[in-house]
Amino acid sequence: MDFTKWADAYLEGSLSEEDRLKFESYCAANPEQYNLLETHRMFLEQLRGYGKRKLLKNQLQEISAHLSAPAIDHLSSVDEPPVISLWTRFKVNALVAASVAVLAVLTTLWATGYYSSVKDTSTQYSALRRDMNNIRRNVKAQNMAIRNMNSSTNKNGVYNSSHYSASGFALSPTNYIVTNYHVIRDADSVYVQNISGDSYRAKVIYQDPIYDLAVLQITDPSFKVQTNVPYAFKQGIADVGEDVFTYGFPRDEAVYGRGYLSSKTGYSGDTTSYQVSIDVNPGNSGGPLLDSKGNVIGIISGKQTQAEGAAFAIKSNYLLKSLSNIPADSLGGKFSLNRKNILNGMAQRDQIKKLENYIYMVKVY
Amino acid sequence: MNKGKEEFFADDQQLIHGLKQGSSETLDHLYRTYFPMVVKLIRDNSGTEEDAKDIFQDTVLVLYDRVRQPDFELTSKLKTYLYAVSRRLWLKQLNRNGRFNDDIADYEDALAIEEDLGIHEETDRQYYQMEEALMQLGEPCKSIITDFYIQNRSMQDICDKFGYTNADNAKNQKYKCLQRLKKLFFQISDDLAEG
Numbered sequence: 001m002d003f004t005k006w007a008d009a010y011l012e013g014s015l016s017e018e019d020r021l022k023f024e025s026y027c028a029a030n031p032e033q034y035n036l037l038e039t040h041r042m043f044l045e046q047l048r049g050y051g052k053r054k055l056l057k058n059q060l061q062e063i064s065a066h067l068s069a070p071a072i073d074h075l076s077s078v079d080e081p082p083v084i085s086l087w088t089r090f091k092v093n094a095l096v097a098a099s100v101a102v103l104a105v106l107t108t109l110w111a112t113g114y115y116s117s118v119k120d121t122s123t124q125y126s127a128l129r130r131d132m133n134n135i136r137r138n139v140k141a142q143n144m145a146i147r148n149m150n151s152s153t154n155k156n157g158v159y160n161s162s163h164y165s166a167s168g169f170a171l172s173p174t175n176y177i178v179t180n181y182h183v184i185r186d187a188d189s190v191y192v193q194n195i196s197g198d199s200y201r202a203k204v205i206y207q208d209p210i211y212d213l214a215v216l217q218i219t220d221p222s223f224k225v226q227t228n229v230p231y232a233f234k235q236g237i238a239d240v241g242e243d244v245f246t247y248g249f250p251r252d253e254a255v256y257g258r259g260y261l262s263s264k265t266g267y268s269g270d271t272t273s274y275q276v277s278i279d280v281n282p283g284n285s286g287g288p289l290l291d292s293k294g295n296v297i298g299i300i301s302g303k304q305t306q307a308e309g310a311a312f313a314i315k316s317n318y319l320l321k322s323l324s325n326i327p328a329d330s331l332g333g334k335f336s337l338n339r340k341n342i343l344n345g346m347a348q349r350d351q352i353k354k355l356e357n358y359i360y361m362v363k364v365y
Numbered sequence: 366m367n368k369g370k371e372e373f374f375a376d377d378q379q380l381i382h383g384l385k386q387g388s389s390e391t392l393d394h395l396y397r398t399y400f401p402m403v404v405k406l407i408r409d410n411s412g413t414e415e416d417a418k419d420i421f422q423d424t425v426l427v428l429y430d431r432v433r434q435p436d437f438e439l440t441s442k443l444k445t446y447l448y449a450v451s452r453r454l455w456l457k458q459l460n461r462n463g464r465f466n467d468d469i470a471d472y473e474d475a476l477a478i479e480e481d482l483g484i485h486e487e488t489d490r491q492y493y494q495m496e497e498a499l500m501q502l503g504e505p506c507k508s509i510i511t512d513f514y515i516q517n518r519s520m521q522d523i524c525d526k527f528g529y530t531n532a533d534n535a536k537n538q539k540y541k542c543l544q545r546l547k548k549l550f551f552q553i554s555d556d557l558a559e560g
Binding site: 005008040043044046047048049050051052053054055056057059060061063064067088 | 387389392393396400409418421422425426429430433488491492495496510511514515516540543546547550
C-alpha cells in the first residue's frame with residue numbers, strides 16, 4: 001500500500017489502533033513523508049471547504065431566487081413612508097425645478113424693471129405735484145357730451161384736462177415764474193393761472209433737475225408785465241424756529257398754510273433744502289416759502305410720506321445760484337431778483353393780499 | 366469592557382455561529398434583517414434589485430470566508446460590517462463599469478474591509494480551481510468524490526449507488542479518483558500561476 005493511501009486512511013480515521021501508531025511513528029521518522037501528509041490534509045480540507053461553500057452558495061441563491069420583486073419592495077419600504085421614498089427619488093428633479101423657477105422669477109422681475117423701481121418705491125420722499133383725477137374728468141366729459149346731445153347745441157365746454165397741477169410764483173419782471181422741475185418734467189404744454197382765474201400760456205425757458213427748479217416765461221401778449229414783486233429773496237440761510245408761511249394751490253383755490261422751520265437740512269440730510277413743519281399737500285409744490293417779514297426763503301418741493309409734519313423746501317440761495325446759471329441768450333430780456341421787500345412790517349393778512357397776485361397755479365398737459 | 370461587548374454582540378455571535386454551520390435558518394434571518402438595507406443602498410446608487418441580490422450574496426460569502434479564518438473576531442456590529450462590505454463591493458462594480466471614480470476618503474474607512482475582501486478573493490480563486498479540477502475529473506469520479514467528501518455519505522452508500530461489488534472496491538476507486546483530482550488541482554494551480 002503506498003503512502004498517500006495510508007495517509008488518506010489515517011486522516012479519515014479508518015486505521016486500526018495498531019496501524020495508526022505505526023503510521024505516526026513512520027511519519028515522525030520521515031519528515032519528507034510528513035510533508036506529503038500535511039499537503040494531503042490541506043488538500044482534503046480545501047475540498048471539504050469547497051463543498052461547504054458551494055452548499056452555502058446554493059442556499060443563498062435559492063433564498064434570493066425566492067425573493068420576488070414585490071417582496072423586496074415590501075422589505076425595503078418598511079422603514080419609510082411613500083412620501084419620503086418619493087422625495088428621495090425625485091429630490092434632484094425637485095431641486096433643479098426650484099432653481100429654474102427662482103431664476104425665472106428673478107429674470108422676469110429684472111426684465112420688467114422691478115429692480116429699477118425698487119428705489120422709487122422704497123423712498124419716503126413724495127414730490128407735491130397734484131395728479132388730476134382721470135376718472136372723474138372722464139365722467140365729467142361724458143356728462144357734458146350727453147347734455148350737449150340733448151340740447152343739441154354744440155358748445156365746447158371748457159374743462160380742466162391738465163395732467164398735473166402745482167404752484168409757482170413770479171420773479172421780476174413778473175412774466176417769469178419759478179416752479180419745481182418735477183412739475184414740468186415731461187410736459188407737452190404749460191399754462192399758468194392767477195388768483196382771479198385768468199389763464200396764460202407759458203413756456204419753459206430753464207430747467208435744473210439737480211436743484212429741482214424750473215423757470216417759465218409767460219408768452220401770452222395779453223399779460224400785463226410788472227417790473228417788481230412785493231417780496232424779496234433771502235440771500236443767506238434762515239434760522240431754525242423761524243415762523244414761515246406758504247401760499248399755493250393744493251386745490252383749485254389758493255390756500256394759506258403756516259408753520260415753522262424745523263431743520264436746516266432736507267430729506268435724508270439734503271443740504272440744499274430745509275425741513276419745514278407745515279401742512280402741505282400735492283399741488284403745493286413750487287409755492288413760495290416766506291418768513292414773517294415777507295422774504296422768500298425757499299420753494300416747497302416735497303414731504304416725507306411716513307413722518308408727521310416733515311415738508312421740504314429748496315433754499316432760496318440755491319434758487320439764486322441756479323438762476324445765475326441761466327444763459328443770457330435764452331432770456332427775452334434781463335430779469336433781476338427783487339431785493340426790496342415792501343411786505344416787511346405788515347400784518348400777515350395784508351401781506352397775503354399783496355402777495356396773492358403773484359402766485360400762480362401751474363397746469364401741465 | 367469585553368464582557369459588555371460580548372453581550373452587545375450576543376445576537377451577532379449567534380448569527381455568526383449559525384453561518385459557520387451553514388444553517389439555512391441563519392441565512393434566512395440574514396436576508397430578512399439586512400437585505401432591505403442593501404437593496405436601498407444599491408437602488409439609491411443607480412442599481413437594480415438584481416444587482417442587490419448579487420451584491421448581498423457576495424457580501425454573505427465575504428463574511429463567511431472571514432468567519433472561517435482562525436483569527437476571526439467581530440470588531441463592529443454585524444449590520445455595520447455588512448453595510449460597509451456591500452458598499453465596497455458595489456463601488457467596485459461601478460468602478461469596473463467605469464461609472465464612478467473613487468476618492469481617497471473611501472479607501473480610508475475601508476482598509477479593514479479591503480483585507481477581508483482580499484481573503485474572499487483568494488478563497489474564491491482556490492475554489493474556482495477546485496471546481497475546474499472537479500469538472501475535468503468527469504463522471505463517475507466527480508460524483509463519488511462529492512458524495513463522500515461533500516455530502517458525507519458512507520462508503521457503503523456509494524458502493525450501492527455505483528454498483529461496486531464491495532466497499533473495498535469502492536474505496537479503491539475513490540482513492541484513485543482523489544489522486545487524479547489532486548493532480549488536476551495542482552496542475553490548474555500551476556497553469557494559473559504561469560498564465
